[in-house]
Amino acid sequence: MADQNVQAGSPSGQMDGQTSGRTAADAIISVRHLSKSFGKHEVLKDIDFNVFKGDVTTVIGASGSGKSTLLRCINLLETPSSGQILYHGQDVMGRHVDAAGYRSHVGMVFQSFNLFYNKNVLDNCMVGQIRVLKRSKQQAYEEAIKYLGKVGMLPYVKAKPRQLSGGQKQRVAIARALAMNPEVLLFDEPTSALDPEMVGEVLDVMSALAKEGMTMIVVTHEMAFARQVSTQVVYMNDGVICESGTPDQIFGNPQSEKTKDFLARFLKR
Amino acid sequence: MEQFVKLGSDMASLWSKYGGTYMGGIWRTLILASVGTAIGCLIGFLCGIVQTIPVSRNDSVVKKVILKIVQVILRIYVEVFRGTPMILQAVFIFYGLPYFTNNSIQFEGKWLVSILVVSINTGAYMTESMRGGIISVDPGQTEGAMAIGMTHFQTMTSVVLPQAIRNIMPQIGNNFIINVKDTSVMFIIGFTDFFAVHKSVVGATFTYFPSAAIEMIGYLTMTLLASWLLRFLEKRMDGKSDYELVAVDQLTLPAGVYHVNAKKSEKDMNPDERAALQKDAQSRIEDRSGKEAR
Ligand SMILES: Nc1ncnc2c1ncn2[C@@H]1O[C@H](COP(=O)(O)OP(=O)(O)OP(=O)(O)O)[C@@H](O)[C@H]1O
Ligand SMILES: [Mg+2]
Numbered sequence: 001m002a003d004q005n006v007q008a009g010s011p012s013g014q015m016d017g018q019t020s021g022r023t024a025a026d027a028i029i030s031v032r033h034l035s036k037s038f039g040k041h042e043v044l045k046d047i048d049f050n051v052f053k054g055d056v057t058t059v060i061g062a063s064g065s066g067k068s069t070l071l072r073c074i075n076l077l078e079t080p081s082s083g084q085i086l087y088h089g090q091d092v093m094g095r096h097v098d099a100a101g102y103r104s105h106v107g108m109v110f111q112s113f114n115l116f117y118n119k120n121v122l123d124n125c126m127v128g129q130i131r132v133l134k135r136s137k138q139q140a141y142e143e144a145i146k147y148l149g150k151v152g153m154l155p156y157v158k159a160k161p162r163q164l165s166g167g168q169k170q171r172v173a174i175a176r177a178l179a180m181n182p183e184v185l186l187f188d189e190p191t192s193a194l195d196p197e198m199v200g201e202v203l204d205v206m207s208a209l210a211k212e213g214m215t216m217i218v219v220t221h222e223m224a225f226a227r228q229v230s231t232q233v234v235y236m237n238d239g240v241i242c243e244s245g246t247p248d249q250i251f252g253n254p255q256s257e258k259t260k261d262f263l264a265r266f267l268k269r
Numbered sequence: 270m271e272q273f274v275k276l277g278s279d280m281a282s283l284w285s286k287y288g289g290t291y292m293g294g295i296w297r298t299l300i301l302a303s304v305g306t307a308i309g310c311l312i313g314f315l316c317g318i319v320q321t322i323p324v325s326r327n328d329s330v331v332k333k334v335i336l337k338i339v340q341v342i343l344r345i346y347v348e349v350f351r352g353t354p355m356i357l358q359a360v361f362i363f364y365g366l367p368y369f370t371n372n373s374i375q376f377e378g379k380w381l382v383s384i385l386v387v388s389i390n391t392g393a394y395m396t397e398s399m400r401g402g403i404i405s406v407d408p409g410q411t412e413g414a415m416a417i418g419m420t421h422f423q424t425m426t427s428v429v430l431p432q433a434i435r436n437i438m439p440q441i442g443n444n445f446i447i448n449v450k451d452t453s454v455m456f457i458i459g460f461t462d463f464f465a466v467h468k469s470v471v472g473a474t475f476t477y478f479p480s481a482a483i484e485m486i487g488y489l490t491m492t493l494l495a496s497w498l499l500r501f502l503e504k505r506m507d508g509k510s511d512y513e514l515v516a517v518d519q520l521t522l523p524a525g526v527y528h529v530n531a532k533k534s535e536k537d538m539n540p541d542e543r544a545a546l547q548k549d550a551q552s553r554i555e556d557r558s559g560k561e562a563r
Contacts, residue, residue: 077412079326095327104418114413118431120512127427128417159512173413180417 024050025089028184028215029074029106034083036069043069045239047083051184051217056210058226058247059219061236062262067219070236071186074217075108104132107177111189113169115161121148121172122157125179133180140179147175151205167198174205185209187218223266227251235259279479287470294466295487301380301455301462302448305387309448310441312388313395316343318430320396321403323421343396350393356454359386363458379460387452391444398440402433435506442499446492463487 024030027050036044043066051057059067072078074085076092076099085092092102116124125144129135135143148154151171161169170190177185187206191199203225210216210229220226226233226247233250235243235258243256254260284291320340324333350358363382367373406429414424453464461469467484471477 075416077415099325099327100415100418100420102418103416108416110409110413110416112409114407114409114416116410116413116428117407118428118435128414128419131423131427132418155514156512157515160508163512176413176417 022050022052027052027086028088029217030084030086030089031070031074032084032086034070034073034085035081036066036073036078037081043239044073044080047241049234049241049244051215053215054213055215055232056230057217057232057234058230059217059234059236060221060223060226060262061242065236066239067236068188071108071188071217071219075103075106075186077108100132104128104180105182106184106186107180107182108186109170109173109177109188109190111192113161113166113173113193115169115173115176117161120158120160121153121164124161124172125176128176128180143179143181144175147178148172150178150208151175152201165198166194167201170194170198170202171205174202174209178209184215184217187216187220189219189221191220191222221266223251223263235262237262276479276482279476280483283470283474283476283479283483287466290466290470291463291483291487294461294463295491297461298449298452298463299491301383301387301452301460302445304384305452306391306441306445306448308384308388309391309444310395312392313397313399314430314434316346316392316396317399317403317433318425319343320400347393347396350390351397354454355386355390355451356457358390359383359455359458362386379455379458382458383452383455383460386455387448391448394444395437395441398437398444399433402437403429405436406432435503438499438503438506442496445495445499449491449495450488 029051031047031049034044034047035042047070049057059070061067069078073080076085080093087102087105090097092099116127119127122141122144125148126137126140129140129143130137145154145157148157151174153168153171153175156164156168156172161172164172174185174190190206191202194202199222203222206216206218207225207229218226218230228247230247233244233247234241235250235254235256237258243250243254243259249255250259251263254263319336320343322336324336359382362385403425410428410432411424414428419427452460452462455462456465456468464484467480471480474480
């Protein structure tokens with residue numbers, strides 16, 4: 001079966017195609033045999049994949065297939081039931097590992113923005129730098145301004161989140177994550193909660209980030225974006241990675257029947 | 270009509286004779302209610318925070334057990350002091366402590382025990398309010414904070430508590446107003462608050478109704494002032510309802526700007542914003558044409 005094809009020949013969980021030639025030891029994040037259950041419900045089953053520097057990995061799949069859970073496990077917002085998550089080869093679930101410290105290297109952008117409602121745009125981008133990274137106010141200010149400028153939100157530094165549109169909130173959330181200078185950024189359907197006319201402004205920012213070489217894992221239903229921007233596409237179905245490869249492989253020449261079905265259903269809409 | 274005139278003159282004569290006594294009562298009531306509410310809030314904040322500490326997988330068993338025990342004790346505290354009348358609590362503590370300590374602990378003055386009782390009682394209510402305030406802050410914000418590496422302590426102090434306290438401000442006000450009125454039960458241990466003044470005054474003069482009228486006005490003045498003060502504080506905490514757009518000269522930006530199709534602007538903006546943006550754009554165009562002309 002084509003489904004097995006993907007994992008076969010990559011014993012250490014290494015991707016074929018795009019990532020061949022690089023070994024799992026070079027990966028920034030290496031997910032190994034990751035499983036997650038909520039009670040009896042097994043949501044993720046034996047997930048294996050690597051993320052290398054500069055990779056833009058998009059995760060696609062039907063609703064309920066476990067995409068968000070995967071991202072949340074990678075960021076330890078959810079505790080995996082078994083398996084490992086290695087960050088530069090180190091298991092982040094070890095007792096001695098400081099989860100908060102790890103999270104400061106792996107940023108996350110949420111579907112629902114999750115900005116701090118008691119702080120204005122500028123403070124949203126400064127508070128983590130000051131309290132977590134112990135930067136000086138001045139330094140934090142400069143970084144915040146730099147990234148708010150990049151996402152085009154400088155005029156709004158004094159606004160509170162409730163005074164912004166969805167697209168603006170999401171751009172602030174991206175700036176907040178970037179200001180921590182993370183090594184990897186996780187995006188969980190960053191445009192799904194947005195009105196159609198605001199999707200573009202957020203995707204533009206993300207494409208620009210990708211061009212700058214930011215390492216990203218993006219869960220998305222924006223297939224055009226996945227195809228254009230990503231270096232690796234992961235198709236998830238029912239808690240397992242059904243197929244993965246380059247965008248051309250997955251969109252141009254999918255091997256698995258399930259992938260074909262999913263894409264066909266998606267394109268019909 | 271005549272009655273009102275008579276009432277007015279009765280009240281005036283009462284006040285001229287006992288005004289100082291009434292004011293003394295008002296003063297004592299206010300101090301007891303404010304100090305008791307303040308300490309009670311502090312107790313409530315602390316207990317509410319402890320009640321919402323999450324346990325994480327990496328915590329040691331000892332920490333988990335201790336936390337659980339403390340939380341159960343706090344739970345009992347809340348139930349006992351919410352579930353019994355304050356008048357009884359006052360008696361219980363005022364006479365109970367000497368009883369249990371063979372009179373080695375006795376209360377010198379009524380102040381200490383009164384403040385103690387009001388604080389503990391208010392603390393029990395505020396613990397639940399605070400717990401509610403904390404869990405009502407959208408958990409997404411907690412995740413947002415965790416995702417940038419903040420610890421539970423940092424998340425609480427920077428994000429959750431400011432919002433929780435803002436949300437329970439009306440309940441703090443409620444508790445204060447209730448305390449202004451309910452501290453009158455402290456007569457049971459001999460504390461002479463505003464209402465106790467009434468009893469001693471009518472004992473001497475038998476002017477029940479005029480004195481009661483003075484009491485009514487006195488209590489209402491206190492509580493209305495308190496309400497007004499609280500509203501004012503809430504407004505201050507909320508900050509401005511609008512914001513300034515900051516004009517940005519693109520040249521001063523340290524790095525390139527991502528191209529963003531922010532098409533939304535026009536229709537979502539209020540007129541001021543739109544004007545500011547247009548002015549900003551206009552000045553930039555003028556800048557550029559000025560340079561080109563030279
Ligand atoms: N906290 C939880 N407790 C119990 N079950 C959960 C929890 N979170 C997720 N699930 C279940 O796990 C499954 C996968 O959920 P998940 O949110 O990861 O899906 P998804 O692929 O992100 O879907 P979508 O595209 O709709 O966001 C679902 O069946 C969901 O009901
Ligand atoms: Mg999801």
